Amino acid sequence: MKHDLPPFALLIDADNVSKDAIAPILGEITRHARLTVKRVYGDFTTTNLGGWRETLADHGIHPIQQYRNSTGKNASDSALIIDAMDLLHSRRFEGFALVSSDGDFTRLATRIREDGLTVYGFGRTDAARAFVQACDSYIFIESLLNPPGLPSSDGNPAPNPATPKSNLPPTSKPATSKSDAPPASKQAKQKTSVDLKTLVMRAYTKVADEDGWALVSRVEQYLRANHSELNPSNYGATTFFKLLSGLDTFRVSQRKQGNGHAQFCRPKQAEQKTTPVAMLIQHDPSPRQLPQPYIEAIKAAVAETRNTDHWAKIADIRAYLHQNGHKLENSGFSSLAEAIRATGQFDMCDAGGTNKMFRLAIQQSLP
Structure with missing residues (x-):
């Protein structure tokens, strides 16, 4: 078998x-x-x-x-x-x-x-x-x-009244049998509870992708590699996904990846900052005009490759245009970023380094 x-x-x-x-x-x-x-x-x-x-x-x-x-x-x-x-x-x-x-x-x-x-x-x-x-x-x-509750907003673990404290395991060693929770043990519990959100946030920043999402499995892998005591069971959760779901600082979601779906997370604070930030709305002042079919092709590319916040990576836009037979030379511009900006219909933001992301401007609308 x-x-x-x-x-x-x-x-x-x-x-x-x-x-x-x-x-x-x-x-x-x-x-x-x-x-x-x-x-x-x-x-x-x-x-x-x-x-x-x-x-x-x-x-x-x-x-x-x-x-x-x-x-x-x-x-x-x-x-x-x-x-x-x-x-x-x-x-x-x-x-x-x-x-x-x-x-x-x-x-x-x-x-x-x-x-x-x-x-x-x-x-x-x-x-x-x-x-x-x-x-x-x-x-x-x-x-x-005595499974603990997930840390509350103040960083302290939630009480679990269902299980009495007397269930804590006694030790057979005389030196520590006087107390089930010696001072060092209490300090360790307090430290892991307070540090949990900080450590998860640190792991997230190490593995997050350009659009601000991070694979839950990669966050967990990074944490396990650096902090073996950060096991979901130590915080009253059966899986790391459920542990993240219980933290009030992260949003967790099922998102498309490849031919299937995977679990992703990102800080809620980042979501709140996404909307009001000036997204470097830049439009090319060049008098050159793009052919209307090419503009429509760009709109279709953004619509097909955008994330949940309607932002599309320039690499994904380029790949979509290439797959559908729209060559850059047909736009009359030397770079795709210049061509998109020249339409005057898209917002642009910097995704780090030379990476750019685009979405249809607020006054426009995608289906």
């Missing part, structure tokens, strides 16, 4: 995660991958991990028992890393899911990615920053157990 989802290996550091978080972690990772290996590492003879038996049975996870033979040494971490390298060299997987908040797994994550495999990380919000960034995507356990 052919599987659509890529095969992944799930490796869990039991000392760094609550057993209550296993179900939502499995629910999240199985949206993206098929788990062919599920292992958890720890000393299950201790009181901290004694209650894992039912969880392991419920989810078909294979426990790897590691006795603590030395004080201060973590045999579980070593065993997990060794097994991960064995699985990596088997060439049977397309990615790994590593469940831990421990920075000791940073090099493991980078080593797996060096072989071209994907790494999903799961852990607490106070996880080691180096490990978070070493993963392709890092999802906070707190976000899975």
Whole structure:
């Protein structure tokens, strides 16, 4: 039987995660991958991990028992890393899911990615920053157990009264078990909430096209490459498109691309500025007149290639005219931009560099 989802290996550091978080972690990772290996590492003879038996049975996870033979040494971490390298060299997987908040797994994550495999990380919000960034995507356990609302207009996450705070995962480590949300964790939550809109805007400016729209998939790709913790699940959304839709600073839309449609976005502020800006309405004062058939051809080209704001790229206009047999030499001008401006019927704006965009002037109208 052919599987659509890529095969992944799930490796869990039991000392760094609550057993209550296993179900939502499995629910999240199985949206993206098929788990062919599920292992958890720890000393299950201790009181901290004694209650894992039912969880392991419920989810078909294979426990790897590691006795603590030395004080201060973590045999579980070593065993997990060794097994991960064995699985990596088997060439049977397309990615790994590593469940831990421990920075000791940073090099493991980078080593797996060096072989071209994907790494999903799961852990607490106070996880080691180096490990978070070493993963392709890092999802906070707190976000899975207590999904936050999307940031409101003031940048703070909306409350979620449906899930009590007591669902936050306790940690088995004595040093952090006193509080489910230590000061560092609270600061991390506040920082990611406040920075979300800024980071999305920065990503948008890097990948936006000439008419101000950006492919949602490219924005997401840029963010994942630079901020692995910016996963939609960390903000209560199932997809990045839904995450953008919930932000009051972006407009999202389905637009034509090639032979189909794709999801695009752009800032609402840019839309508000588009109309009142002086669009460099320039008309060529030249007394030369274009043949009426050529003028009509330009109008048809603009009508066929314009975007939602009625602006058409000069490259698209040129391609349309060429495809329909209208040669520039028939206009009597040396450049298409001069010919369009000479009609006195179009507005022009600068789209960056030598790129120009045209639309029928306000006093005109297109069908």
